[in-house]
Amino acid sequence: MLSIPELAMPKSNTVTTVYNGIREVWTDYEQAKAYYLELMMTTDGEERDRAECVYIQLLHGLDECSDE
Template identity: 80%
Template sequence: MLKTPELAMPRSNKVTTVCNSKREVWNDYEQAKAYFLELMMSTDGDEHDRAECVYIQLIHGLDECSDED
């Protein structure tokens, strides 16, 4: 058993996103979340859906997020 629970351990700030076939590596998790939140709020239709898909994955803490199902 670990002394420190895994959820309490700091996660890497690095995250990879794939949206509209564009792959990006972010060094700041919060910056990626802010970008996709703004993109989601400022678009509609398919572009909104893609940004929303990536944003939801970022909220759940995934290290690799994609707009593909």
């Protein structure tokens, strides 16, 4: 048995996003969240919906986030 529960262990700091068919690997999770929050706030229509979809997945801590 592990001495530290798995949930208490730090998760990987990398995340992969797929936005408009472009796959990007981020080494800083917080930087990815900040980018998609700003993108969501500065666009409208379908682009905003796509950015919001990725941002919400980032908030939930997924390792791979997509706009689909």
